[in-house]
Amino acid sequence: MRQIEPATQAVSADDTGPSAPAHPLGRRAALVGGLVLAAGLLALVAMASVALGARAMPLSTVLEAFLAPGASSDHTVIRELRVPRTLLGILVGASLGLAGALMQSLTRNPLADPGLLGINEGAALGVTLALAVFGLSDPTVYVWFAFAGAALASVAVYSLGASGRSGAGPVRLALAGIAVGMVFTAASSAVLRMDTETYDRMRFWLAGSLAGQTADTLMRLAPFMIAGLVLGLLVGRPLNMLSLGDDAGKALGVAVNRTRVVTAVAVTLLCGAATAAAGPLWFVGLAVPHAVRAVVGHDQRWVLPYSALVAPVLLLAADVVGRLIARPGEVQVGIMCAVLGAPVFILMTRRRRLAAL
8 A cells, every 4th residue: 555645744943845955045035035926926816806807897997996986886896895805815715725734734634625624614514503593694703603613523534534543644534524524514405405595695605605795794704814824824833843743843842732732723713714704615725735835845934824825816816717707697716716626636636646545
């Protein structure tokens, strides 16, 4: 039986990765330049998200909506619909990309992803119960149900994946995540089938969508995602040391349990808030960290911020394409992410030779 390559390689506390060149200052400058380039690309995609949609608007109209806002319908659409949608897409994408990178590093599992491991489905079940059973429609209230569902899914997947003599291997965790996700999805569907009114409200959300989100939703959910982003970015160095193993990490001064708890809290905040905002989204947290590591190496101090910048580029690009190909309607971003992410996932499985297991 062939073994899957680990998601991360062991790196020293002061190394930038297994492929670091002999001139660390030049390497660091290149990586910083890459971050600036990714941020610039994100800004371009964000502008496209504001300007393009069911009705294309020239750049001059977009600028007027910010610099000299008026009462025209174009300005209203830009300020009240497209700008909140774009900002929410940035936060949701950053949250899912960072959550995927954190999970892959902590579990040393190349298949770790908020969708594949059932965490998004757990959060979705929490939101479904909040809306259908308890009648809660305030995002700041039902987001706590999303957190509870995400945490429950994490515990269930790890418990199932770690049972048995072989322990929590990558394939066992992936299979446990798929099983738990299917159970939670079935539970959500059963609840919604008994409440058609709630189903009508949630059917686009369940497919994964940024449509219809207002500035109020953004302001209510953004603090949770920002808190998760800050926590996640702070654990890059400890995760590097833990890649050497728990014993080596302890010898290097890492508080192993605290690092795991902080990472788990960050993942729960990121996945719960992102799912509450946009529904369950697949492949963003899986594909982006792998693509990032192919460019920057395995140092989590770089993988984490790169993932947080590149993932919203993918999400917003998918959202824009979904709006353009189905005018005057749109294809939900969750569907577009699956269409764009599935080929990457297939390529990854072929390279990892999962079929040989």
